[in-house]
Amino acid sequence: MNKTDATRMSNAMITRPAPSAVLEVLHPITWFPPMWAFACGVVSSGVPISARWPEVIAGIVLCGPLLVASSQVVNDWFDRDVDAINEPNRPIPSGRIPGRWGLYLSYLWTGASLLLASQLGVWVFGAAALGLVLAWMYSMPPFRLKQNGWLGNGACAITYEGFAWFTGAAVMLGGLPPWWIVTLALxxxxxxxxxxxxxxxxxxxxxxxTGVGSLPVKLGVDNAARVACAVMAIPQVIVIALLLGWDRPIQAAIVGLVLAVQLGLMVRFLRAPVERATWFSGLGVALYVMGMMASAVAVSPFGPSA
Structure with missing residues:
Protein backbone atom coordinates (compact mmCIF):
# COMPACT_ATOMS: atom_id res chain seq x y z
CA MET A 1 0.00 0.00 0.00
CA ASN A 2 1.46 3.35 -1.01
CA LYS A 3 1.27 6.54 1.02
CA THR A 4 -1.62 7.97 -1.00
CA ASP A 5 -3.78 4.87 -0.50
CA ALA A 6 -2.97 4.84 3.20
CA THR A 7 -3.99 8.48 3.49
CA ARG A 8 -7.28 7.87 1.71
CA MET A 9 -8.04 4.89 3.94
CA SER A 10 -7.26 6.95 7.02
CA ASN A 11 -9.50 9.79 5.84
CA ALA A 12 -12.32 7.34 5.12
CA MET A 13 -12.33 6.40 8.81
CA ILE A 14 -12.87 10.01 9.96
CA THR A 15 -16.35 10.63 11.37
CA ARG A 16 -16.05 14.33 12.21
CA PRO A 17 -13.74 17.04 10.87
CA ALA A 18 -10.70 18.28 12.73
CA PRO A 19 -10.58 22.01 13.54
CA SER A 20 -7.71 22.43 11.06
CA ALA A 21 -9.85 20.98 8.25
CA VAL A 22 -12.75 23.27 9.17
CA LEU A 23 -10.46 26.30 9.11
CA GLU A 24 -9.13 25.25 5.72
CA VAL A 25 -12.59 24.95 4.18
CA LEU A 26 -13.44 28.44 5.46
CA HIS A 27 -10.52 29.87 3.42
CA PRO A 28 -9.28 32.65 5.77
CA ILE A 29 -7.19 34.20 3.00
CA THR A 30 -10.43 35.32 1.30
CA TRP A 31 -11.64 37.28 4.32
CA PHE A 32 -9.45 40.35 3.77
CA PRO A 33 -11.26 42.08 0.84
CA PRO A 34 -14.67 42.37 2.56
CA MET A 35 -13.05 43.30 5.87
CA TRP A 36 -11.19 46.11 4.07
CA ALA A 37 -14.41 47.22 2.37
CA PHE A 38 -16.13 47.18 5.77
CA ALA A 39 -13.34 49.41 7.11
CA CYS A 40 -13.95 51.79 4.19
CA GLY A 41 -17.61 51.90 5.17
CA VAL A 42 -16.68 52.66 8.78
CA VAL A 43 -14.35 55.49 7.75
CA SER A 44 -16.79 56.95 5.21
CA SER A 45 -19.51 57.23 7.88
CA GLY A 46 -17.65 60.01 9.66
CA VAL A 47 -18.43 58.47 13.04
CA PRO A 48 -15.39 58.02 15.32
CA ILE A 49 -14.56 54.34 15.80
CA SER A 50 -14.26 54.92 19.54
CA ALA A 51 -17.97 55.75 19.64
CA ARG A 52 -19.03 52.28 18.44
CA TRP A 53 -16.00 50.03 18.76
CA PRO A 54 -17.94 46.90 19.90
CA GLU A 55 -20.09 47.18 16.77
CA VAL A 56 -16.97 47.63 14.63
CA ILE A 57 -15.45 44.43 15.98
CA ALA A 58 -18.74 42.58 15.48
CA GLY A 59 -18.98 43.91 11.92
CA ILE A 60 -15.47 42.78 11.05
CA VAL A 61 -16.27 39.30 12.34
CA LEU A 62 -19.53 39.31 10.39
CA CYS A 63 -18.01 40.36 7.06
CA GLY A 64 -14.97 38.09 7.13
CA PRO A 65 -15.01 35.02 9.39
CA LEU A 66 -18.78 34.56 9.04
CA LEU A 67 -20.29 35.84 5.77
CA VAL A 68 -17.36 35.23 3.44
CA ALA A 69 -16.48 32.01 5.23
CA SER A 70 -20.08 30.88 4.71
CA SER A 71 -19.81 31.51 0.98
CA GLN A 72 -16.56 29.56 0.85
CA VAL A 73 -17.81 26.43 2.57
CA VAL A 74 -21.04 26.53 0.54
CA ASN A 75 -18.99 26.73 -2.65
CA ASP A 76 -16.70 23.88 -1.59
CA TRP A 77 -19.68 21.69 -0.74
CA PHE A 78 -21.42 22.13 -4.08
CA ASP A 79 -18.10 21.81 -5.95
CA ARG A 80 -17.08 18.62 -4.19
CA ASP A 81 -17.48 16.39 -7.25
CA VAL A 82 -15.44 18.68 -9.49
CA ASP A 83 -12.82 19.15 -6.77
CA ALA A 84 -12.56 15.38 -6.43
CA ILE A 85 -11.15 15.41 -9.98
CA ASN A 86 -9.22 18.68 -10.06
CA GLU A 87 -8.20 19.22 -6.42
CA PRO A 88 -8.70 15.91 -4.55
CA ASN A 89 -6.66 17.05 -1.56
CA ARG A 90 -9.20 19.68 -0.54
CA PRO A 91 -10.92 18.96 2.80
CA ILE A 92 -14.26 17.72 1.44
CA PRO A 93 -13.20 15.48 -1.47
CA SER A 94 -10.24 14.14 0.52
CA GLY A 95 -12.56 12.99 3.31
CA ARG A 96 -10.96 15.19 5.97
CA ILE A 97 -14.41 16.76 6.20
CA PRO A 98 -16.44 13.55 5.97
CA GLY A 99 -19.98 12.70 4.91
CA ARG A 100 -22.37 15.64 4.89
CA TRP A 101 -20.34 17.71 7.32
CA GLY A 102 -19.64 20.23 4.55
CA LEU A 103 -23.38 20.86 4.24
CA TYR A 104 -23.81 21.02 8.02
CA LEU A 105 -21.02 23.62 8.23
CA SER A 106 -22.73 25.61 5.46
CA TYR A 107 -25.93 25.70 7.52
CA LEU A 108 -24.08 26.49 10.75
CA TRP A 109 -22.09 29.40 9.34
CA THR A 110 -25.11 30.80 7.51
CA GLY A 111 -27.18 30.68 10.70
CA ALA A 112 -24.40 32.25 12.79
CA SER A 113 -24.03 35.04 10.21
CA LEU A 114 -27.73 35.86 10.32
CA LEU A 115 -27.78 35.74 14.11
CA LEU A 116 -24.94 38.25 14.47
CA ALA A 117 -26.30 40.45 11.68
CA SER A 118 -29.66 40.61 13.44
CA GLN A 119 -27.96 42.28 16.40
CA LEU A 120 -26.50 45.08 14.27
CA GLY A 121 -29.65 46.64 12.90
CA VAL A 122 -32.24 46.01 10.22
CA TRP A 123 -30.14 47.39 7.35
CA VAL A 124 -27.15 45.26 8.27
CA PHE A 125 -29.39 42.21 8.60
CA GLY A 126 -30.95 42.91 5.20
CA ALA A 127 -27.56 43.28 3.50
CA ALA A 128 -26.26 40.11 5.16
CA ALA A 129 -29.36 38.12 4.22
CA LEU A 130 -29.21 39.24 0.58
CA GLY A 131 -25.49 38.50 0.48
CA LEU A 132 -26.09 34.97 1.77
CA VAL A 133 -28.85 34.39 -0.78
CA LEU A 134 -26.41 35.36 -3.53
CA ALA A 135 -23.70 33.17 -1.98
CA TRP A 136 -25.94 30.11 -2.08
CA MET A 137 -27.22 30.94 -5.57
CA TYR A 138 -23.63 31.35 -6.75
CA SER A 139 -22.85 27.70 -6.03
CA MET A 140 -26.10 25.78 -5.61
CA PRO A 141 -27.96 24.06 -8.46
CA PRO A 142 -30.09 24.92 -10.32
CA PHE A 143 -28.92 28.54 -10.08
CA ARG A 144 -25.11 28.10 -10.21
CA LEU A 145 -24.44 31.76 -10.97
CA LYS A 146 -20.75 30.89 -11.13
CA GLN A 147 -21.37 29.21 -14.48
CA ASN A 148 -22.01 32.63 -16.02
CA GLY A 149 -19.09 35.04 -15.86
CA TRP A 150 -21.30 38.12 -15.86
CA LEU A 151 -23.68 36.96 -13.12
CA GLY A 152 -21.24 35.04 -10.94
CA ASN A 153 -18.57 37.73 -10.87
CA GLY A 154 -21.25 40.34 -10.30
CA ALA A 155 -22.59 38.44 -7.28
CA CYS A 156 -19.10 38.16 -5.81
CA ALA A 157 -18.26 41.80 -6.47
CA ILE A 158 -21.39 43.25 -4.88
CA THR A 159 -21.16 41.04 -1.80
CA TYR A 160 -17.40 41.30 -1.22
CA GLU A 161 -17.20 45.06 -1.80
CA GLY A 162 -20.59 46.79 -1.93
CA PHE A 163 -22.45 45.00 0.85
CA ALA A 164 -19.40 45.05 3.11
CA TRP A 165 -18.90 48.80 2.59
CA PHE A 166 -22.61 49.41 3.13
CA THR A 167 -22.50 47.29 6.30
CA GLY A 168 -19.59 49.26 7.75
CA ALA A 169 -21.41 52.55 7.27
CA ALA A 170 -24.75 51.18 8.48
CA VAL A 171 -23.16 49.80 11.65
CA MET A 172 -21.65 53.19 12.48
CA LEU A 173 -24.69 55.29 11.55
CA GLY A 174 -27.27 52.93 13.00
CA GLY A 175 -29.38 53.12 9.87
CA LEU A 176 -29.41 53.57 6.11
CA PRO A 177 -26.19 55.23 4.87
CA PRO A 178 -26.55 58.41 2.78
CA TRP A 179 -26.49 58.36 -1.00
CA TRP A 180 -22.85 59.37 -1.41
CA ILE A 181 -21.70 56.35 0.60
CA VAL A 182 -24.00 53.99 -1.29
CA THR A 183 -22.79 55.49 -4.58
CA LEU A 184 -19.12 54.86 -3.75
CA ALA A 185 -19.90 51.33 -2.59
CA LEU A 186 -21.71 50.58 -5.85
CA THR A 210 -16.81 21.66 -16.97
CA GLY A 211 -19.05 24.03 -18.90
CA VAL A 212 -18.35 27.15 -16.83
CA GLY A 213 -19.02 30.24 -18.93
CA SER A 214 -16.37 32.55 -17.50
CA LEU A 215 -15.68 35.70 -19.50
CA PRO A 216 -12.39 34.38 -20.92
CA VAL A 217 -14.38 31.39 -22.19
CA LYS A 218 -17.34 33.43 -23.44
CA LEU A 219 -15.46 36.36 -24.97
CA GLY A 220 -12.04 34.91 -25.67
CA VAL A 221 -8.86 35.73 -23.77
CA ASP A 222 -8.04 39.08 -25.37
CA ASN A 223 -11.57 40.49 -25.28
CA ALA A 224 -12.10 39.36 -21.70
CA ALA A 225 -8.85 41.04 -20.67
CA ARG A 226 -9.96 44.30 -22.27
CA VAL A 227 -13.36 44.08 -20.57
CA ALA A 228 -11.76 43.39 -17.18
CA CYS A 229 -9.50 46.43 -17.53
CA ALA A 230 -12.32 48.70 -18.67
CA VAL A 231 -14.64 47.52 -15.90
CA MET A 232 -11.94 48.21 -13.31
CA ALA A 233 -11.01 51.63 -14.68
CA ILE A 234 -14.31 53.31 -15.61
CA PRO A 235 -15.83 53.34 -12.09
CA GLN A 236 -12.61 54.87 -10.75
CA VAL A 237 -12.83 57.64 -13.34
CA ILE A 238 -16.37 58.36 -12.13
CA VAL A 239 -15.15 58.38 -8.52
CA ILE A 240 -12.48 60.95 -9.44
CA ALA A 241 -15.12 63.15 -11.06
CA LEU A 242 -17.34 62.89 -7.98
CA LEU A 243 -14.49 63.73 -5.61
CA LEU A 244 -13.64 66.80 -7.67
CA GLY A 245 -17.31 67.80 -7.61
CA TRP A 246 -17.32 67.39 -3.84
CA ASP A 247 -14.26 69.67 -3.56
CA ARG A 248 -11.91 66.87 -2.53
CA PRO A 249 -8.95 67.53 -4.87
CA ILE A 250 -6.34 65.75 -2.74
CA GLN A 251 -8.25 62.48 -2.56
CA ALA A 252 -9.19 62.82 -6.24
CA ALA A 253 -5.49 63.13 -7.04
CA ILE A 254 -4.71 60.03 -4.98
CA VAL A 255 -7.35 57.97 -6.78
CA GLY A 256 -6.10 59.40 -10.08
CA LEU A 257 -2.54 58.42 -9.26
CA VAL A 258 -3.38 54.83 -8.31
CA LEU A 259 -5.52 54.57 -11.43
CA ALA A 260 -2.65 55.87 -13.59
CA VAL A 261 -0.36 53.18 -12.19
CA GLN A 262 -3.05 50.57 -12.80
CA LEU A 263 -3.36 51.70 -16.41
CA GLY A 264 0.37 51.21 -16.84
CA LEU A 265 0.07 47.70 -15.44
CA MET A 266 -2.91 47.03 -17.69
CA VAL A 267 -0.85 47.74 -20.79
CA ARG A 268 1.61 45.02 -19.80
CA PHE A 269 -1.20 42.65 -18.76
CA LEU A 270 -2.98 42.99 -22.10
CA ARG A 271 0.09 41.77 -23.96
CA ALA A 272 -0.10 38.34 -22.25
CA PRO A 273 -3.36 38.06 -20.25
CA VAL A 274 -3.15 34.41 -19.25
CA GLU A 275 0.47 34.57 -18.12
CA ARG A 276 0.15 37.92 -16.32
CA ALA A 277 -3.36 37.79 -14.82
CA THR A 278 -2.13 36.71 -11.38
CA TRP A 279 0.68 39.27 -11.47
CA PHE A 280 -1.71 42.07 -12.41
CA SER A 281 -4.28 40.96 -9.86
CA GLY A 282 -1.75 41.12 -7.03
CA LEU A 283 -0.45 44.59 -7.90
CA GLY A 284 -3.60 46.09 -9.38
CA VAL A 285 -5.87 45.08 -6.51
CA ALA A 286 -3.50 46.58 -3.94
CA LEU A 287 -3.68 49.90 -5.78
CA TYR A 288 -7.45 49.59 -6.23
CA VAL A 289 -8.11 49.20 -2.51
CA MET A 290 -5.85 52.15 -1.73
CA GLY A 291 -8.16 54.26 -3.84
CA MET A 292 -11.16 52.85 -1.98
CA MET A 293 -9.81 54.06 1.35
CA ALA A 294 -8.86 57.46 -0.07
CA SER A 295 -12.45 57.85 -1.28
CA ALA A 296 -13.79 56.80 2.11
CA VAL A 297 -11.62 59.41 3.82
CA ALA A 298 -12.81 62.02 1.34
CA VAL A 299 -16.47 61.72 2.32
CA SER A 300 -15.98 61.13 6.05
CA PRO A 301 -16.30 64.86 6.86
CA PHE A 302 -19.82 64.70 5.42
CA GLY A 303 -20.79 62.46 8.36
CA PRO A 304 -21.90 63.15 11.94
CA SER A 305 -18.41 63.92 13.28
CA ALA A 306 -18.03 66.98 11.00
Missing amino acids: LYSAGAHGIMTLNDFKSIEGDIK
Missing part, protein backbone atom coordinates in the same frame (compact mmCIF):
# COMPACT_ATOMS: atom_id res chain seq x y z
CA LEU A 187 -18.97 52.09 -8.02
CA TYR A 188 -16.22 50.12 -6.34
CA SER A 189 -18.40 47.00 -6.56
CA ALA A 190 -18.69 47.54 -10.31
CA GLY A 191 -14.93 47.84 -10.59
CA ALA A 192 -14.47 44.68 -8.54
CA HIS A 193 -16.29 42.75 -11.28
CA GLY A 194 -13.17 43.27 -13.37
CA ILE A 195 -10.99 42.03 -10.53
CA MET A 196 -13.08 38.87 -10.29
CA THR A 197 -12.59 38.30 -14.02
CA LEU A 198 -8.83 38.34 -13.53
CA ASN A 199 -9.17 35.23 -11.37
CA ASP A 200 -10.81 33.38 -14.26
CA PHE A 201 -7.75 33.41 -16.51
CA LYS A 202 -5.98 30.74 -14.49
CA SER A 203 -8.80 28.19 -14.92
CA ILE A 204 -9.78 28.56 -18.58
CA GLU A 205 -9.02 24.95 -19.51
CA GLY A 206 -10.95 23.55 -16.56
CA ASP A 207 -13.87 25.93 -17.16
CA ILE A 208 -14.16 24.77 -20.77
CA LYS A 209 -14.20 21.11 -19.69
